[in-house]
Amino acid sequence: MASDAGRKQFWKRNASRVPGSIQHVYGAQHPPFDPLLHGTLKPGAKPPTTPVKLKKISTFQEFESNTSDAWDVGDDDDELLAMAAESLNTDVVMETANRVIQNHSKLQEQHKLQEEQVEKEQPQQLSELPSAACGDSRLVKSVSESNTSSSADGADEVISVPRSQSLPQASTVTLVGGVTDHSSSGIPMLSEREASRLDKFKQLLAGPNTNLEELRKLSWSGIPKAVRPITWKLLSGYLPANIERREGTLQRKRKEYFAFVEQYYDSRNEETHQETYRQIHIDIPRMSPEALILQPKATEIFERILFIWAIRHPASGYVQGINDLVTPFFVVFTCEYTEEEVENFDVSSLPAEVLQNIEADSFWCMSKLLDGIQDNYTFAQPGIQKKVKMLEELVSRIDEQVHRHLEQHEVKYLQFAFRWMNNLLMREVPLRCTIRLWDTYQSEPEGFSHFHLYVCAAFLVRWKKEILEERDFQELLIFLQNLPTVHWGDEDISVLLAEAYRLKFAFADAPNHYKR
Amino acid sequence: MEAIWLYQFRLIVIGDSTVGKSCLIRRFTEGRFAQVSDPTVGVDFFSRLVEIEPGKRIKLQIWDTAGQERFRSITRAYYRNSVGGLLLFDITNRRSFQNVHEWLEETKAHVQPYQIVFVLVGHKCDLDTQRQVTRHEAEKLALAYGMKYIETSARDAINVEKAFTDLTRDIYELVKRGEITIQEGWEGVKSGFVPNVVHSSEEVVKSDRRCLC
Numbered sequence: 012m013a014s015d016a017g018r019k020q021f022w023k024r025n026a027s028r029v030p031g032s033i034q035h036v037y038g039a040q041h042p043p044f045d046p047l048l049h050g051t052l053k054p055g056a057k058p059p060t061t062p063v064k065l066k067k068i069s070t071f072q073e074f075e076s077n078t079s080d081a082w083d084v085g086d087d088d089d090e091l092l093a094m095a096a097e098s099l100n101t102d103v104v105m106e107t108a109n110r111v112i113q114n115h116s117k118l119q120e121q122h123k124l125q126e127e128q129v130e131k132e133q134p135q136q137l138s139e140l141p142s143a144a145c146g147d148s149r150l151v152k153s154v155s156e157s158n159t160s161s162s163a164d165g166a167d168e169v170i171s172v173p174r175s176q177s178l179p180q181a182s183t184v185t186l187v188g189g190v191t192d193h194s195s196s197g198i199p200m201l202s203e204r205e206a207s208r209l210d211k212f213k214q215l216l217a218g219p220n221t222n223l224e225e226l227r228k229l230s231w232s233g234i235p236k237a238v239r240p241i242t243w244k245l246l247s248g249y250l251p252a253n254i255e256r257r258e259g260t261l262q263r264k265r266k267e268y269f270a271f272v273e274q275y276y277d278s279r280n281e282e283t284h285q286e287t288y289r290q291i292h293i294d295i296p297r298m299s300p301e302a303l304i305l306q307p308k309a310t311e312i313f314e315r316i317l318f319i320w321a322i323r324h325p326a327s328g329y330v331q332g333i334n335d336l337v338t339p340f341f342v343v344f345t346c347e348y349t350e351e352e353v354e355n356f357d358v359s360s361l362p363a364e365v366l367q368n369i370e371a372d373s374f375w376c377m378s379k380l381l382d383g384i385q386d387n388y389t390f391a392q393p394g395i396q397k398k399v400k401m402l403e404e405l406v407s408r409i410d411e412q413v414h415r416h417l418e419q420h421e422v423k424y425l426q427f428a429f430r431w432m433n434n435l436l437m438r439e440v441p442l443r444c445t446i447r448l449w450d451t452y453q454s455e456p457e458g459f460s461h462f463h464l465y466v467c468a469a470f471l472v473r474w475k476k477e478i479l480e481e482r483d484f485q486e487l488l489i490f491l492q493n494l495p496t497v498h499w500g501d502e503d504i505s506v507l508l509a510e511a512y513r514l515k516f517a518f519a520d521a522p523n524h525y526k527r
Numbered sequence: 528m529e530a531i532w533l534y535q536f537r538l539i540v541i542g543d544s545t546v547g548k549s550c551l552i553r554r555f556t557e558g559r560f561a562q563v564s565d566p567t568v569g570v571d572f573f574s575r576l577v578e579i580e581p582g583k584r585i586k587l588q589i590w591d592t593a594g595q596e597r598f599r600s601i602t603r604a605y606y607r608n609s610v611g612g613l614l615l616f617d618i619t620n621r622r623s624f625q626n627v628h629e630w631l632e633e634t635k636a637h638v639q640p641y642q643i644v645f646v647l648v649g650h651k652c653d654l655d656t657q658r659q660v661t662r663h664e665a666e667k668l669a670l671a672y673g674m675k676y677i678e679t680s681a682r683d684a685i686n687v688e689k690a691f692t693d694l695t696r697d698i699y700e701l702v703k704r705g706e707i708t709i710q711e712g713w714e715g716v717k718s719g720f721v722p723n724v725v726h727s728s729e730e731v732v733k734s735d736r737r738c739l740c
Contacts, residue, residue, distance in 0.1 A: 062635045113589050194633075290544060290595065293544070293545050294545075294566050296563070297545075297563045297564055297565065297566065298563070298565060299563075299565055327597075329595075330595065330597045330598075331544075331566040331567075331568050331593065331595050331597075331598075332566075332568045334566075335565075388597065390597075390600075391600040392597065392600060392601065424574065425569075425601070426570065427603075429568065429570070429601060430569055433569060434568060436658035438565065438568075485572075485574050485588060487574060488572045489573075489574065492571060494573055
């Protein structure tokens with residue numbers, strides 16, 4: 012282990028590198044620890060004395076170097092810790108860090124052996140620490156190689172690339188992130204932590220009555236890939252908690268959906284509905300080129316799901332953007348039936364009955380999601396207008412500098428954040444990140460509407476450095492419409508979510524307290 | 528370093544969904560054709576410099592709007608601050624041509640007290656075999672509304688440069704003649720960055736007039 016001084020120099024030298032460490036997601040447990048919530052801290056009060064005696068510590072770096080024995084599992088985290096120090100206040104950092112230290116010392120021994128292997132095999136690979144869900148090794152690696160904090164290059168690169176091309180197509184990164192099951196082949200490591208998380212999920216899911224509150228808590232920090240399909244169905248309210256009723260419910264709902272198809276789908280060629288159908292029919296093939304969706308079988312499924320939903324919800328009908336919302340469900344539910352990576356998967360190899368199940372399940376879960384945000388898509392899109400205003404108001408309070416900078420250069424929030432709301436950030440981050448994001452959205456009350464707002468605020472402020480470097484309207488707007496997230500993985504989302512949670516807690520319940 | 532430009536014009540591109548607005552703009556600003564392109568939601572922003580005469584450069588800021596009706600409440604906020612517009616229809620889609628009138632009404636209602644100089648663009652002219660709108664009738668319609676008409680293809684890069692630069696030149700002429708003036712609180716035209724020469728439109732107008740004499 013390096014000395015304190017050495018460590019400091021180390022992270023300074025590596026300021027441009029963002030590691031894929033998973034250490035920083037300690038705030039992403041559900042519910043993330045918050046000193047205000049736990050009554051250990053009052054706003055404005057001095058930091059409490061902690062077991063590690065850290066009075067008057069002003070930066071997380073100092074804190075980190077004082078407690079370096081607790082962080083001895085790899086220097087790659089330093090950059091991230093520095094980032095965290097910028098965005099987290101010291102009090103929160105100290106409290107949460109304490110928890111990590113405790114967890115860590117418990118698990119340290121278990122991990123030691125594994126870490127040695129990791130370091131041998133992949134020097135870039137980061138240590139495994141108790142924290143929220145992390146992706147498989149490839150995901151972590153891709154993140155550590157990315158360069159998200161160095162702005163200019165990334166931004167330029169993206170400016171010249173059309174949006175639809177800016178997301179990875181056949182990258183080495185898995186499409187569906189999340190923790191991988193023991194049983195799936197080819198994935199070398201499953202940490203103790205991941206294994207025990209998966210066990211917890213399995214226990215919860217196997218019980219005669221799944222405790223949904225517990226399931227939400229567990230899911231908040233990411234759902235293992237192996238149990239994601241059933242967990243999503245439970246969290247969305249599609250499946251009942253009672254295990255004995257599940258199969259019957261599934262059968263009934265699937266039947267009900269195909270009765271709708273029977274009843275309505277022929278009307279797509281009638282005058283009243285042909286415009287709706289025409290638009291859907293045109294939009295599906297031009298969606299982001301995830302190979303899976305572009306397969307004819309999948310295209311048909313998407314068309315039916317969207318058309319049936321649209322004509323059953325005439326107040327909104329089909330609005331572009333809704334088509335994106337089918338994708339995560341379709342991809343996750345397809346994973347239930349294949350061991351293969353979905354990007355190479357031939358949908359038509361599945362039996363017709365299985366495809367029907369995927370279709371009906373996707374329809375119902377998407378419907379549940381849309382129930383919560385339908386005013387985003389009704390006339391004049393009042394839900395979006397309102398949320399963009401709230402976002403502006405929120406950002407003005409959490410980061411006045413960013414807010415003023417945008418204002419000064421006459422960038423309006425609606426100009427970049429409209430799409431963030433209309434497509435739930437799906438156009439801004441790769442699909443695997445959206446799926447991870449939705450683990451949490453489905454665990455949060457009003458995740459897709461209310462919590463999403465805080466995620467958007469955290470997302471904007473995440474680019475503070477780059478935003479402040481842009482000096483005119485044009486560069487700002489082009490940057491904000493083409494954010495360099497191509498290499499993002501679960502870790503980036505976990506950081507974002509932890510920050511969003513902190514914002515939600517700090518600003519939602521005391522709206523005027525922090526107002527300057 | 529900031530490139531030097533005489534004026535900055537804001538343009539807006541409108542027309543029915545899937546007539547090819549985003550592809551046309553991408554061809555113009557990025558020089559390539561995107562095979563797939565997610566439907567635009569709300570408004571996207573693009574920019575490019577064009578040289579209308581040797582040494583005379585104009586910075587174009589281009590708003591790419593969503594064509595779907597539901598986004599109208601968002602997109603119509605952008606008419607007011609645009610000096611020029613490309614109104615697209617798809618020559619293989621008769622309906623998109625029939626809606627041209629509606630688009631003009633829509634803009635007229637929301638651009639007051641300003642005006643937009645429009646060019647009518649018949650897009651996807653590479654698909655001539657599937658044509659549903661003749662050049663003649665499109666030209667007639669354009670004439671009736673006092674617009675120029677041009678046929679373009681983003682796929683084959685036909686007339687894409689011309690569509691944007693002709694419109695830019697026309698606006699530039701109007702600015703030179705003083706028929707369009709820079710106004711406080713209006714983003715349509717801004718005077719640019721011309722070291723050691725002139726800064727306000729007034730002076731530009733004068734000096735240009737002198738040149739013409």
